[in-house]
Amino acid sequence: VGITPTGSPAPVDYSYKYLSYSSGINFRVSDPFAVFARYSRGARANADRITFGAVIDNSTGALAIPQAAYDPVKQAEIGVKYRNANLTLNLTGFHVEAQDSNINTANGSVIARDYKAKGLEFEGGLRKGLLSLTAGATYTDATIVTDRVTPAIEGNVPRHQASLIFQATPQVSNDRFAVGAVFIGTTDSYAQDVNLLKMPGYVTTNAFVQVRPVDRILVSLNATNLFDTIALTGIDEASIPASGIVRGRLLNGRAISTTLHLDF
Structure with missing residues (x-):
């Protein structure tokens, strides 16, 4: 309220x-x-x-x-x-x-x-x-x-109930480095319970690289939604209105960050 x-x-x-x-x-x-x-x-x-x-x-x-x-x-x-x-x-x-x-x-x-x-x-x-x-x-x-x-x-x-959701994380790693990706996806789903408007499915990709050049130091590079995928997670309207415009929510676009971790 x-x-x-x-x-x-x-x-x-x-x-x-x-x-x-x-x-x-x-x-x-x-x-x-x-x-x-x-x-x-x-x-x-x-x-x-x-x-x-x-x-x-x-x-x-x-x-x-x-x-x-x-x-x-x-x-x-x-x-x-x-x-x-x-x-x-x-x-x-x-x-x-x-x-x-x-x-x-x-x-x-x-x-x-x-x-x-x-x-x-x-x-x-x-x-x-x-x-x-x-x-x-x-x-x-x-x-x-x-x-x-x-x-x-x-x-x-x-509403919002996809038939299939999935994720996969391949990775190559040893004691000094790790490189991998996280794939997260869903098939299409209905925007509302009346089942008139569908939101398309999507697959997002997150990636990471971690390097430990020496003991106690870890350098990381991370990317979320690496390919800037348009991923609709919600639509307020049950169908397309006369204006052709609906209110929707998206996952965030590409973001890249780096970190330096020091153990002492």
Whole structure:
């Protein structure tokens, strides 16, 4: 909210309770290989997130939307792990059901939704001589299952939810120097929940060089967004207006810095 309405106070009078738990199992099939599974249930108390808006009855302080006191989350995971001296691989499949009760700070509207998501998460690392590579990726298939305020968007993909996000860090290093890069990317995603306007995917590149000419001295050169990639992270509008202009947010452009580190 833009201001706190101190001239018109209202009561807040409701209670809630919920149970959280988590249970898992890990089984080693062989020395480098294991499988695992986990199921968890938790919740988030909404507290001040629902203080302003139509979620709480201003005359009694009771909840106008009873299920908005807290948002439960249920998650199931199953996966495999492989590790040896030079290689680490982890692959996890997940299924999540979550509720979101909130207030849209841009216009004060109520958000009361249930989401469902399933996907795969990969993490890996390889080391061979001077060369190392770490990488990760997450594929997500997410859906707005129920919207108690705007049922028309049920079945849509949540805003800003890309199908695939990924990162990779190749590096060459020894005791005296290190040179490498960090690639971070995402596929396209919708600007808003109505699924009319898409933000394009992107890949940004960060790079670094570290040299230790003598003991106790480390010289570093770092570059973020090395190729000055245009990376849209958010758009306020749900579709292109008649003016053809929307308000968007970008990652910062190229920045280069150098540091000298002295140990004594």
